[in-house]
Amino acid sequence: MKQYYETMKKIALKVENLIKKYNGLMAVDNISFEVYKGEIFGILGPNGAGKTTTLEIIEGLRIATDGQIILDNVKMRHGIKKSMQEKIGVQLQSSSYFDYLTLYEILDLFGSFYSRRIYPLELLKLVKLEERKDSLVKNLSGGQAQRFSIVASIVNDPEIVFLDEPTTGLDPQIRRSIWDLIREINKKEKTIIMTTHYMEEAEELCDRVAIMDSGKIIALDSPHNLVNKLDLKFTIKFITYKKMSDEQKRDFGNHKLVIKFWEEKEKYVFRIEDPTKINDILNWLEKKGIKFKNLEILPPNLEDVFLKLTGKSLRE
Amino acid sequence: MIKLLLSSLKQTFRDKGAVFWSFVFPAIFIIIFSFFNFEGSVSAHIIVIDQANTEISNKIIKALLDFDGVGINKDFSDIDEAKIKLEKSEKIEFTFKNDERQEYKEIATVNVILLFPKGYGDMTSLLSTTDEPPFKVQLFYNQANDSLASPSKIVASILDHITNEINLQIVHGKNLFSTNRDGISVNEIRYYDILVPGIIGMGIMQAGIIGMASTIASYKEKRVLKRLSATPLPIWKFILSEVITHLVLSTLQVTLMLVLAKYVLNANIYGSIPLIYLLCFFGNFVFLAIGFIAAALSKTARAAENLSQVFSMPMMFLSGVFFERDSLPEVVKFIANLLPLSPLLDALRAVSLREATLYEVRDELLIVLIWTLVSFIIAVKVFKFREE
Secondary structure, eight states: OHHHHHSTTOEEEEEEEEEEEETTEEEEEEEEEEEETTOEEEEEOOTTSSHHHHHHHHHTSSOOSEEEEEETTEEEESSOOGGGGGGEEEEOTTOOOOTTSBHHHHHHHHHTTSSSOOOHHHHHHHTTOGGGTTSBGGGSOHHHHHHHHHHGGGTTOOSEEEEESTTTTOOHHHHHHHHHHHHHHHHTTOEEEEEESOHHHHHHHOSEEEEEETTEEEEEEOHHHHHHHSOOOEEEEEEESSOOOHHHHHHHHTOTTEEEEEEETTEEEEEESOGGGHHHHHHHHHHTTOOEEEEEEEOOOHHHHHHHHHSSOTTO | OHHHHHHHHHHHHHOHHHHIIIIIHHHHHHHHHHHSOHHHHHSEEEEEEESSOOHHHHHHHHHHHTSTTEEEEOOOOOHHHHHHHHHTTOEEEEEEEOTTSOEEEEEEEOOEEEEEOTTTTOGGGGGOOOSSOSEEEEEEEOGGGOSTTOHHHHHHHHHHHHHHHHHHHHHTTOOOEEETTTTOOOTTOOHHHHHHHHHHHHHHHHHHHHHHHHHHHHHHHTTHHHHHHTSSSOHHHHHHHHHHHHHHHHHHHHHHHHHHHHHTSOOOOOSOHHHHHHHHHHHHHHHHHHHHHHHHHOSSHHHHHHHHHHHHHHHHHHTTSSSOGGGSOHHHHHHHHHSTHHHHHHHHHHHHHHOOOTTTTHHHHHHHHHHHHHHHHHHHHHOOSSOO
C-alpha cells in the first residue's frame, strides 16, 4: 500500500472508450480507466457484467469493436499487439495447461516463449510446489492448481499481471492463501489487474476498485472512498434472551434512529445512519427491559455500494 | 521452437490415446489378420490330369512343383472323378517340394484341377493359322473361393509365368499358350500383399484424423490454445510443431506396419520402400486437415473424436482398406473413388504390388494434393483461434 502511494500517478495502463458489441448487444459499453503502477486494481461486478471481456480485450485475446489501450506509451486500437504481450502476464479463468507435461516442463516451455524469464524452480518455490515439480497438473489439489496457474502467469517477469477471478470456486481458507500469493507478487513491483465477484476480495486486496455492471463502470475508487462517498448506513445485529413481542418490534421499528428493521433467523437486524448514536438505541432497549447479547456493528461495505448504485445484489 | 517441438513429442508419447491410435490399433489389425490363415488357402493343391503327356506338359508340371505351397497329385486320369474330389473338398495326398528341393507328401484339400488336353504342347499343331493360342489348359476350381488370391488365380499366374518363359525359349515371343483363366496377371500376389498397403493407409488416416482432432479439440476445450494466444508465441508455430510431431509419429507408425507386415504376415512389398514412405508423408496432410476441421466443429475432445470417426469410417470401408474397390456396386464405387483415402491406397498398392514409380502414381498424388488443398482451406475457414 505504501509503495502504491509512493509510485502513484505513474500510469501502467490506460483504457480509453473501450466498446465491445456482440450481435448488437453491448458487452462492454464505452469504458475508460487508468491503472497505476504497482497497485492492485480490481474490477468488481456480478457474472455477465463484462469483466472478463474487458480483461481479454486488454490481454489481446479478443478484438474490441472500438476504443484504445495505451501501454508503455504505445497506443493500440482494438486491443494489444502480439509483441506487447511480452510485458504482460495472463491467468485465465478456468483454463488448464498441458495434460502430459510436468509442472517444471510447463513453466520451462512457457518461459521459452518470452525473451525475459524467471526460472521454473524459482517460480515453484514461490508457490511452495518445488517438491511437486515432476507432477502433472491433474494430480494437484484445487488450491495447488490455482497457485500454479497464477505463478505461471509471471514466467516472463511481467510488468502487469492479469488475474481473471483467481479465487472463484475455492473454499475460504484456500482463498486467503491465494490472496497472500497475490500480495506477494504485488510486492515484487508488479501491477495487478484482477476481476472478482467477491466483494470481500476486492475490499481486502485491491487498492482501487472499478465497479462494473451491464458493461459499464459505475464507480471507481479505493474501497474505502467508495463506501465513504456514498451516504451508506451501518448495519447492527443483536440477539435477545427472550423473543421480542409484536408490540416491542413495532415500537423498535418506529424509533427515529432506526432506518430499517428486519429479522434474520434468531437475529434482529437494523440499519442506522450514524453509528455514534448507537447508545441511544441501547438505552431504549434497556428501558423497555429487552436484554440482548452478541451485538454486531457492521460498517457499510462494497456490497452495499453495489446495492445502492444498481439496486441489485452482487450475488444475483 | 525446438523446445515446443520436444514438448509436443513428449506429450504425444505420454498420451496413451495417441499411442493407441497410432501404433496399437493398426498393429492389432495386422495381428488379427495373421490369425486367419489366408496363407493356407493361398497354397494350391492341384490334381493334374495330363492327357497330352508331351514334353512341354511334363516340363510345366515339373516347374509348377518348384513353387512354394504348390502340391501336385497325378493319381487321376478321369476328369469327372477328380471333380467329385474337388466338389466335396476331399483330402488326398499331394507331393510338395521343400526348400531343399526334396519331395515330400502331405494330405491336403483339393482346390484346383489342371487339365492338359490331348495335343497340348504338340508342336505339329503350330502349323495351324488361327490366332488362337494352340495350347490351352483347363482349370477347375471352387467359385466360392474366387478371391484375388485364390488358388486358381495363383495357378493361372504361375502357368502364365512358366509358359511365358517357354514362349521365349522356343518361338521368340509368339504366344503359344493360354489358360482359360486368361488375362489376370497377379504375379504371386497374395491377400496379405493387398492388405498391407490398405492397413498402412488406414493407419495414416486414423492417426491423422483422430489424432489431430482429439489433440486440438482438447486444447481448445481446456483453453490451452487461448492461454497460448496470450503469450507472444505465434500460434502457427504451435500448430506447426503439432504437425511435425504427427509426421514423426506417422513415420514410426509406417515403419512398425512394414515390420509387422514382413515378419508377422510374411507379406511381400515389391516396390520401393522409400517411395512408400514418401506417399505416406504426403498422405498425412489431407487427414491432418480433416482432423483439424473435426476439431473446429466440435466443442469437446470427445465430440471431436466421434466426428472424426464419422469422417474416417466410410473411408475405411469404401476406399478399400481390406479389399479392392472393384467389387463395389457402380454407384458406391463412384463415390468411393472420390474419397481422399482411395487415391492414396491406389498409389500405395501400385507401388507396393506393381513396383510403380513416382511418375506412374502422379494422378493419384494429384488427387490427394487437391484434397489436401480443399480440406486445408476449409480448416482455415472454420477454425477460430480467437474468440469473437
